[in-house]
Amino acid sequence: MVWLVNIAGIVLLIFIIWWFWLSRPDIVRSSSSIINIKVADGKYVPAYIEIAKGKEVTLRFQRTDPSPCAEIVRFDDLGVRMELPLNEPRDVHLCIESAGQYGFSCDMKMYQGTLIVK
Numbered sequence: 001m002v003w004l005v006n007i008a009g010i011v012l013l014i015f016i017i018w019w020f021w022l023s024r025p026d027i028v029r030s031s032s033s034i035i036n037i038k039v040a041d042g043k044y045v046p047a048y049i050e051i052a053k054g055k056e057v058t059l060r061f062q063r064t065d066p067s068p069c070a071e072i073v074r075f076d077d078l079g080v081r082m083e084l085p086l087n088e089p090r091d092v093h094l095c096i097e098s099a100g101q102y103g104f105s106c107d108m109k110m111y112q113g114t115l116i117v118k
């Protein structure tokens with residue numbers, strides 16, 4: 001019986017690793033030039049966005065989260081920082097020339113998202 005418990009433990013561990021580190025539930029690959037991002041309930045939705053290298057995109061942030069934590073969005077790698085007033089969409093225009101991953105976050109880095117440029 002002990003081996004059965006061990007196997008159950010290993011399966012559970014694999015599931016936990018997959019869930020927290022490997023699953024990207026809301027990755028969005030958008031071919032459209034305007035991508036809507038909701039700022040709600042303590043997170044960005046979607047939080048993982050794949051965009052094409054060298055193409056102009058508009059990230060349209062719609063903040064419905066009243067937490068003051070959400071009122072700034074910053075793209076540190078790109079030198080972009082923008083205020084997000086409540087219930088008023090704000091656009092961030094980007095054209096990224098080199099492939100890679102670019103994080104974005106609120107001012108205290110509690111809300112986090114990633115742009116994947118390919």
Ligand SMILES: [Cu+2]
Binds near residue numbers: 068069070106109110
């Ligand atoms: Cu914050």
